Structure formats: structure tokens, C-alpha cells
Amino acid sequence: MTHTVPDQQQQHVSQLRTPSSLESGPSPYAIQTPNVQGQTSFKFVENTLWNRVVEESLDPENDLEDSSDISEEEAISDNSGFALLRHTHTGGRPRHPSIDRIHQLWETFVSNVDPLTKVVHVPSLRPMIEKAADSSGVIPRALEALMFAIYGSAVMSLSRNECEQRFTEPRERLLSQYISATETALSRAKVMETTSIVVLQALVIHLITTRDIYTPRANWTLTGAAVRIAQGMGLERDGKYLGLSPFETEIRRRIWYQLKTHDSRATELCGLSKYRDPDVGPHRAEWPLNVNDDQLYPSMTELPLQSDRLTDAVFIVTRCEMGKFAAARIAALRQEGKDLSQMNLDHSGKDKKDRESKIQELQEAIETKHLRYCDPSQPLDLVTMLVARYGLNVARFLMYHPRSWGSIEQTPLEERQKIWEVCLKLLEQQVMLQTNPFTQRFAWNTPWYRQWHAFIHVLDVLRADPEVFDVERAWRLIGETYDNNPDMIEDMRKPVHAAVGHLCLKAYGDREALLRSRDVVISSVPSFIARLRHQRDCARLRRQKRDANSSHVATSTDTVKSNTRQLGGSIPVDDSDLLLDSTPNPIQTPSGHPHTVFDGTNPSTFSNDFDGSGFDIMEMDGLDTFLAADYIVDDMALDPIDWSKLDDWLAHVT
Numbered sequence: 001m002t003h004t005v006p007d008q009q010q011q012h013v014s015q016l017r018t019p020s021s022l023e024s025g026p027s028p029y030a031i032q033t034p035n036v037q038g039q040t041s042f043k044f045v046e047n048t049l050w051n052r053v054v055e056e057s058l059d060p061e062n063d064l065e066d067s068s069d070i071s072e073e074e075a076i077s078d079n080s081g082f083a084l085l086r087h088t089h090t091g092g093r094p095r096h097p098s099i100d101r102i103h104q105l106w107e108t109f110v111s112n113v114d115p116l117t118k119v120v121h122v123p124s125l126r127p128m129i130e131k132a133a134d135s136s137g138v139i140p141r142a143l144e145a146l147m148f149a150i151y152g153s154a155v156m157s158l159s160r161n162e163c164e165q166r167f168t169e170p171r172e173r174l175l176s177q178y179i180s181a182t183e184t185a186l187s188r189a190k191v192m193e194t195t196s197i198v199v200l201q202a203l204v205i206h207l208i209t210t211r212d213i214y215t216p217r218a219n220w221t222l223t224g225a226a227v228r229i230a231q232g233m234g235l236e237r238d239g240k241y242l243g244l245s246p247f248e249t250e251i252r253r254r255i256w257y258q259l260k261t262h263d264s265r266a267t268e269l270c271g272l273s274k275y276r277d278p279d280v281g282p283h284r285a286e287w288p289l290n291v292n293d294d295q296l297y298p299s300m301t302e303l304p305l306q307s308d309r310l311t312d313a314v315f316i317v318t319r320c321e322m323g324k325f326a327a328a329r330i331a332a333l334r335q336e337g338k339d340l341s342q343m344n345l346d347h348s349g350k351d352k353k354d355r356e357s358k359i360q361e362l363q364e365a366i367e368t369k370h371l372r373y374c375d376p377s378q379p380l381d382l383v384t385m386l387v388a389r390y391g392l393n394v395a396r397f398l399m400y401h402p403r404s405w406g407s408i409e410q411t412p413l414e415e416r417q418k419i420w421e422v423c424l425k426l427l428e429q430q431v432m433l434q435t436n437p438f439t440q441r442f443a444w445n446t447p448w449y450r451q452w453h454a455f456i457h458v459l460d461v462l463r464a465d466p467e468v469f470d471v472e473r474a475w476r477l478i479g480e481t482y483d484n485n486p487d488m489i490e491d492m493r494k495p496v497h498a499a500v501g502h503l504c505l506k507a508y509g510d511r512e513a514l515l516r517s518r519d520v521v522i523s524s525v526p527s528f529i530a531r532l533r534h535q536r537d538c539a540r541l542r543r544q545k546r547d548a549n550s551s552h553v554a555t556s557t558d559t560v561k562s563n564t565r566q567l568g569g570s571i572p573v574d575d576s577d578l579l580l581d582s583t584p585n586p587i588q589t590p591s592g593h594p595h596t597v598f599d600g601t602n603p604s605t606f607s608n609d610f611d612g613s614g615f616d617i618m619e620m621d622g623l624d625t626f627l628a629a630d631y632i633v634d635d636m637a638l639d640p641i642d643w644s645k646l647d648d649w650l651a652h653v654t
Contacts, residue, residue, distance in 0.1 A: 093188065094148060094181035102133040102147075104166060105154040112157035112441040113150075115380050118254045118316045119204050120146070121247075123293050142194075145185035145202035152178035152209045157444040179213070182206050192225065195233055197252070200226065204259055211266070211448055220266040227263055230256060241283045246303040247296055253288045257320060265448065287324065290317045290370075310373040315384045318370045322391050325362045352399060359395050366392075376438075383439040390429040390449075397422045397454055420461060423454040424470060427477040434484040447485060452496060455481070459500070462507040466514045475511075475526075478504065482528035489531050501532045 096102065106129050110122055132139045132147060139147070155163060155175045163171035186206065189199045203226050211219050234242055235256040239249030292311045295304040311317075366388050374381035400419040433439060433446040458478065461468055468474070482488055488497045508529050515522055525533075 094144075094184045096133075096136040096139075096147070097151065099133050099136075101167065102129070102136075102151075105151045108154035108157065108166070109150045112444070113153045113205075113208075115312065116315050116383075116442060116445050117205070117208065117258055118288070118313055119201050119258050121251055121293060121296060123296075124298060141185070141189040142196045142198040142202070145182065145189045145191070146198050146205070148178060148182040148185045149202040149205040149209065152182050153205050156209045157441065159440075159443075175209075179206075179210060182209075191229070194229060197233065197248075197255070200229055200233065200235075201255060203229070204255060204262070207262060211262070216266065216269040220263075220270045220272075223259070223263045223266045226259055230259055235259075236285055237283045238285045245298070246300050247298045250289060250291075250296055250303060253285050254316065256285045257288060257323065258316070261319065261323065287320045288313060288316055290314070308369075310370070310381070312380070314370055314374070315380060315387070318366060318384050318388050319391075321362065321366050321369070321388075325358070325395075329358070355399050359392060359399070362395070363392050379438050379441065382436065383433065383442045386429060386433050386436075386439070390426065390433070393422050393425050393429065394451060397426060397451065401453065402457055402460075419457065420468075420470075423458050424474060424477060426451050426454045427458065427474075427481060431477060431480045431484060435480070447487075450485075452500070455500060456503060459503040459507045463503070463510050466507075466511040471511075475508075479526050479528055489528065489535065492535065501535075505529065505532055505536075 097105065106126075114120065114122055128143060129147065129150075132143060152175065155167075155171060155178055158166065158171060160171045163169070163174060167174060182202070183206075186199070186202060189196070189202070191199055191203055194200065207219065207223055207226060214222065230236070235252050239245075239252050244252070289303060290307045290311050290313055291304050292307075292313070371385055371388060374385050376382045376385065397419065400415055400422065402419060430446060430450060434443045455478075458474055462471065462474060488500070492498050492501065508525070512522060512525075
């Protein structure tokens with residue numbers, strides 16, 4: 001293990017630098033006016049994390065973002081365009097699993113997925129599933145689409161080991177099979193023309209299942225279609241004003257707010273503002289009730305009274321408290337004549353005090369209404385407590401986001417310390433949500449809500465000050481994040497994974513340089529650092545081989561390998577070792593767009609070109625160029641993270 005840095009942490013509390021803080025001029029990422037560039041195509045980006053308008057200038061043949069560079073296998077795994085196909089083009093009717101497996105998948109869904117979504121009413125759906133399982137040859141198309149969506153979500157909620165143990169089949173194979181079957185079933189049910197609540201339920205569950213599989217923009221676009229379908233059925237209006245039964249009214253509320261919550265996050269990940277004008281009209285859909293499922297039934301004549309105790313809807317109603325908070329904030333900004341794109345960029349001390357007060361009020365409301373009744377020994381209660389506190393810290397992080405700092409001299413030390421501690425808490429809570437044995441069946445929900453900007457800020461601070469206060473805690477949490485999310489290394493074709501990997505290596509390289517300057521012997525490096533370095537070494541080696549072949553230079557493999565650095569003196573670089581790391585998960589489609597790359601020559605800067613040539617990281621050659629970029633910096637120069645360039649890059653690659 002690496003020796004601990006001598007304890008000089010307390011003196012660094014008074015400094016708490018970031019690379020960005022080393023510049024005293026006006027912040028390049030303070031509130032900016034969006035601008036438009038280019039001629040051929042564009043993406044609109046307006047949220048407070050990625051606040052700008054970007055227009056891509058692509059080659060004419062790329063105007064439609066043609067996926068011709070993607071292999072057929074990859075294209076099949078992201079068939080997000082299925083909704084535009086007529087069912088006659090999608091093949092025959094999908095095949096259901098055995099009766100026993102149908103029941104297994106159903107129970108897995110009820111245990112793992114339903115408590116966090118409440119898109120269906122389990123008590124009334126259960127007999128329909130049981131009947132359909134016994135007569136799978138005559139299932140209505142709407143119900144069939146819902147069944148396949150449930151199968152896919154059940155498998156999605158399991159880890160690889162759990163799936164192997166339960167179904168004796170690889171998770172990737174089963175998930176691919178059921179996602180494809182769901183797409184076919186939805187197409188057969190004419191999802192784009194539907195007015196069926198059951199088909200909408202199937203689509204919403206399918207969106208949850210595929211949100212980490214489809215590209216962010218494909219997921220967001222398909223979510224938009226789902227919102228339009230829901231609006232076409234009047235879900236944005238409360239059922240009691242439409243003459244609907246109490247039961248249907250409550251189910252529609254649950255579907256609508258699950259869909260809106262999903263849309264908000266999908267929107268944010270695509271660089272658009274997740275803060276939209278809430279529907280505050282007198283007939284808008286009301287928030288879901290805090291009631292148990294067994295209090296709802298189709299023949300009921302009136303809705304039950306809102307419970308002031310714990311129910312099986314605790315997770316969704318607690319999440320709705322966050323939604324109410326955001327809606328109230330938006331309404332207040334509108335009354336003040338402020339633009340929603342600046343929701344998290346207000347600089348005034350008065351405004352921050354007001355927001356701190358509002359966040360405190362939100363915390364007290366959630367604690368009083370829900371969390372005080374939660375039993376930490378119960379999985380759903382515990383995950384609700386953790387997610388609620390995670391959400392509160394996200395609100396605090398947005399309030400103190402580094403992009404709002406005008407300059408380091410103008411930023412109070414207390415504020416810098418707060419954002420550092422909040423970021424570490426977010427990483428810590430994310431780790432807890434993924435590793436706590438009591439919440440394991442809900443761990444699938446966690447990666448979707450990872451706060452990339454908080455993760456990047458931690459790495460930014462570690463690059464600037466390798467012995468910052470709580471440095472050991474920070475590196476431990478970074479390591480645990482990588483351990484719990486192997487796709488952050490395995491699926492390196494996702495540009496955000498590659499970019500964060502570069503930043504991580506730069507930060508750790510600075511840490512090593514500091515230790516060596518103090519004659520501290522480094523016996524080993526963390527496994528995730530070794531894998532990231534090994535991955536880039538292999539990419540560099542392959543790149544060298546291709547360059548040599550293209551220029552007809554005869555270079556022996558042994559000579560190339562002998563000139564390649566070995567990790568820790570013991571891990572040889574072998575081209576075959578990177579098969580897993582360089583190949584996308586068959587269930588995860590790489591995302592990215594032509595001419596949109598990370599400037600690998602410096603992990604702290606982002607650009608839209610590489611040595612002026614540009615490449616598509618979807619191609620293996622481009623990926624290797626990206627990963628092989630020199631991440632070893634000889635000096636300790638601290639180049640600042642430019643958040644506006646980061647925003648531009650992230651928005652391009654979604």
C-alpha cells in the first residue's frame with residue numbers, strides 16, 4: 001500500500017485550492033449568454049450545469065448522425081428507434097419464457113423494481129400475470145408488452161452473479177433478449193399511436209430498463225415521446241377533473257410523476273435544463289398519495305385519506321417532496337422575473353441564505369413526514385433515507401457549484417470547504433447505496449443519479465492539492481466508486497468514462513510526484529489506477545502498430561513491447577489483455593458523435609478536435625488515439641478545469 005502523506009492537512013484547510021482557484025481573474029464559467037455557432041446542425045443546451053447553445057459542424061454525410069461506423073452487433077443492442085417501426089417490420093411475436101421463469105421474473109420485479117417506481121398496481125396486476133402465464137398463446141398485445149417490459153426490468157435489477165444464480169444464464173444475454181422482445185411487443189402494440197395506459201406503463205418501465213443502455217440523447221428523445229403519449233391521454237390533468245374513477249386517478253398520478261422524474265434526469269444528462277415551468281394550473285395532476293397498495297382497488301368509490309405514517313409508497317412520495325421543492329423554487333424565480341437557466345447560479349449572499357433556509361425547511365419536512373418513521377433494518381426504508389439525504393446534498397452541491405465562483409479571492413474559504421465536504425458526502429452516499437447489503441436489491445437505481453460534476457470537482461481539487469484535507473478519504477471513495485461501477489473502466493467508449501479516467505490518472509500522478517519528492521517509497525498503486533494505465537498503454541501499443549503498418553515501417557512486436565512501460569514492474573502490456581476494456585458491454589451501446597473528443601494531451605482541457613484532425617471515438621482507431629494520449633505530466637503544472645468547455649464537451653458526446 002502507498003504510505004500516507006505526512007499529516008499537514010490542517011494547514012491545507014485554510015487554502016483548499018482547486019486548479020480553477022489558482023487563477024484570480026473573472027471566472028470563465030460565471031453566468032454566460034448562450035451563443036450559436038456553425039451551420040449544418042445543432043444541439044440546444046441550456047441547463048445550469050451545461051449552460052450554453054452548441055451547434056455542431058459535421059460533414060454532410062454525418063448530418064443525420066449516421067451510425068454507419070457502429071457495428072451491426074452494437075446497433076442491435078441500441079435499437080432505440082424501434083418506436084418508429086411498424087410492427088410488421090419487427091418480426092414475429094416474441095417468445096415468452098417458461099411459466100416458472102415468468103413467476104420468478106415477476107417476483108423479482110415486485111421485490112426490486114416496483115418499490116422504487118410504483119408504475120403498476122401489483123395487487124391488481126398479479127392475477128393478470130398469473131393467468132397470462134398459464135395461457136401465453138392468447139395474451140392481449142398491451143399486456144404482452146407490459147410483461148416483457150417487466151421481464152427486462154427484473155433482469156436489469158440483478159447483478160451478474162445474482163442473474164447467474166437465479167436463471168443460470170448470463171445477465172447480458174437475458175437482458176438483450178428481453179429488451180429486444182419488449183421493443184417488438186411495443187411495436188406490435190402500436191406504441192406511437194396508443195391510448196392504452198397498459199402500453200404506456202410498459203414503455204415507462206422499458207425506459208427505466210434501458211436508460212443506461214440507450215445513449216442519453218436516444219433515451220431522452222424516447223422519453224419525450226412517452227410524455228407526449230401520456231399527455232395525449234390527459235395524464236398531466238388530474239383524473240378527478242376528467243370523470244375518472246379514484247383508482248385510475250391515483251395510478252395515473254403515479255405514472256405521470258415517475259415519467260416526469262425520469263424526463264428531468266434524462267433532460268439534464270443531455271445538456272438541457274431539467275428545471276421546466278411546472279404545470280401549476282388548477283387542474284394539473286396532483287401528487288401521488290402516501291397510501292399502501294392494498295388501500296387501492298378498481299371498484300373503490302373514493303380515494304383513501306393521506307397517511308401520516310409509513311406506507312409502501314414511501315420512496316416515491318419522498319421523492320415527490322423534492323419535486324415540490326423544485327416546483328416552488330421555479331415559481332418563486334418566475335415571480336422575481338428571473339430566468340430558469342440561472343437557477344443555480346445566483347451569486348448574492350442574500351439569495352444563498354434564502355436557499356440554505358429553504359433546503360433546511362425541505363430537510364425538516366422530509367424528516368418529519370417520512371424519515372422519522374423509517375426503520376433502517378428494512379431495505380425500502382433504508383434506501384429511502386439514503387436517497388433523501390443524497391438528494392439534499394445534491395441541492396447543496398448545486399447551490400455552491402464551483403462555476404458560480406467569480407474568482408478565488410471573491411470566494412469565501414467557508415464556501416470552498418462546504419463544496420468539498422458536500423462532494424465527499426455525495427461520493428460516500430453513492431457508495432453506501434451500492435454496497436449496503438440491506439439495499440442491494442435497489443442498487444440498480446443508483447448509477448443513473450451519479451453526480452459527475454461532484455466527482456470531477458473532487459479530482460480537480462486533488463490535482464491542485466495532493467495533500468488536501470481528508471485526502472485519504474477522497475481517494476478511498478474514488479477507488480470504491482470504480483470498484484462498484486466496473487463499467488467506468490470496461491465501457492471506456494462512453495466518453496465521460498474516458499474523460500474522468502484521464503482526470504483520475506492526472507490527479508494520482510500528481511500524488512505520486514509529491515510522495516517521490518519526499519522520498520516516500522510507493523510499493524503499489526490502487527488496482528483501478530493500474531487498470532486505467534494498463535488500458536491506455538494497450539491503446540498506445542495498438543496505435544503504434546497501426547501507425548507502423550500504415551507507413552509500411554517494419555517494427556517487430558517484441559521491440560514495441562519492450563519499449564512499453566510495465567505496471568508496477570510486474571504487469572506486462574499485452575494487446576490481448578484489453579479485450580474486455582476496449583470492447584463495449586454487449587448490452588451497453590457506446591455514445592459519442594463525430595469530431596467530438598477530449599483533448600487527451602491535457603486531462604484538464606476539453607476540445608472538439610485532436611491535433612486539428614478530428615476523429616470519431618466510436619471507431620477503434622479513434623478510441624485508441626483518445627486513450628493513448630499522454631496522461632503523464634513531468635511537471636506539476638496545474639491547468640484549471642474550464643467548466644464551460646467541460647459542458648460543451650459533455651453535451652456533444654451524449
